[in-house]
Amino acid sequence: MIKLFNNKRGVSPVVSAVIMILVVMLSMSALFGFFVNYSRDFQTGSGGAVFESMTVEDVWFKDNGEAEIWVYNFGKADLNITNVYVNNNEIGFDPNNNLYIAVGEHGNITVSLGSASGTYHFKIVTARGTSFEGSYSR
């Protein structure tokens, strides 16, 4: 035993190999962690758009110039509606320009259109980038 620890020949290659292994292990672990995180972000973020689906169940053009749009989420992911376009123009909507609809739930969006009659083209966009479109006449 004493001989083993007193003999310093060959120590340098062993130490360098250990350091090399440590460096490779650490960098690969960091890389692996980054990719796993990236993959999870993709699945919960833009990749999750594949699970989004909804239907416009009712559009009510009111006499005061507002339109109430009711939507139903029949997909497999919760919806976060962030933008509404009417005739390709982005417009603000209630409540507070952001509407969260859980799976199997209904939600309504109120937009101000004015009292002009005609056909309106609605485009509803979610935070994941999915858009749902439809035309309705007053």
Added chain:
Amino acid sequence: MKKMQKSFFSKLFGNRKGTAEIVGSVLFLVILLFVFTNVYLWHDNASREMNGVLAEKLNTPVSISAFTGGLNVTNNGGFEVGLSRLWLQNVTNTGEMDHMYVDLEHNDFEELNVYIVAGDEIQLYFVGENVVLNSDGSIRAEIDENGDILVWYPIPDHYVRCKILTTLGNMRACTYDPTY
């Protein structure tokens, strides 16, 4: 020739320079392959799952028709279908359109869970003298002992547009004509 081959392979495998780079590159490729395979398989599975939902939606068309005092909803598809809402667009005396809905999933007291098996039909009867609302403003519905739906809305004496929405997002509409 054999001697040349032997010396080539002995040189190739005998030389350990660059081994670390090769091992590192292989590990890197393994990680890349793992991640992209993982993402691809997940996306493939997700698409397949949603295709299943859309296929089920396509295979559960419903139809709705009116009769004196109620509505008849038929499941024309091959899967059981749940009913979510009945929308009533009612032309009032003021000329403004009232859009109200009947919640067919639950009322203030219980879960309704109205389902129609494949090829079957269900009746919705308008009952009551006045409209009865749930706390969320929807028209109340109940299930009677025969499995029919009682909608707490007076039998309309004017044209009412009725739209049924299923839990899979299918819709059908009809007009209730008071002269039935």
